[in-house]
Amino acid sequence: MCRWLAYSGSPILLTEALYTPAHSLIDQSLHSRLGAETTNGDGFGVGWYDDTPTPGVFYSTEPAWNDHNLHELAGHVRSGRFFTHIRAAIGSAVQQTNCHPFRHDKWLFMHNGYINEFSTLKRDLALAVDPSLFPEIQGQTDTEMLFHLALTFGLEDDPQSAIEQAIGLVEATGTRLGVPNPFQGTVATTDGDRTWAVRYSSEGKSRSLYFTTAVPKLRALYPDDPRAHEFSDDMRVIVSEPLGDLPGVWNEVPESTCGVVAGDDDELRPFRPKAPAPAVAVAG
Known part of the structure; x- marks a missing residue:
């Protein structure tokens, strides 16, 4: 599969998340502990927000460590x-257009996992994408398709509901075409102000996902550790696997859950895929 990281809080250099931690994302590209593969060397992507209206993105097909x-x-x-x-590619080419995170206007979207037998479901899913969005699909991945389905179902208005409908369509299509356990994975999306992170799979055995304990609680746990004082109170990191082993720092996201991070306010909500709204035309 893949490994991903979503950061929010006071501005930091990307290197502090990518390279500095003991089990950083760069280390995970070679030595993943919880992923389906130990090595994730089929390219990478970075998306970041600054003072411009849309996020910047950088992609490469090189291994991240190199x-x-x-x-x-x-x-x-x-x-x-x-x-x-x-990225650890499954069934799609190692090319920049297949690298995450995908971007649409101010939105970023990434995924670790897969749509089972995507080649079987692909045509029907593609027909459900809004015609105005379809020309934006440049690559071959199931993630990019899922992103454009979520945009079709209202990601910009209600992200959790849109992702629930997108995965609901994947599951309904899979059931109709005889594909077992159609969806597997963890998903993250952001508009630059809030981040939504989902852990869900059709079989109830989802890929790993963790989030950091609130910084004030970490300071109370480790008052003499300078690392607990380096970040803002609203700092949150969501990761496929922890960046270190310090007790009390990392919390597993429960199965079938959507986490929402907005400034110093965050919450965990139940995540339940559902059929798309009746107004949406889908293949039948």
């Missing part, structure tokens, strides 16, 4: 909200 440009970029880009993703 890309000098990524190291250079991470040491100079500072952001208060960014996504990073390292």
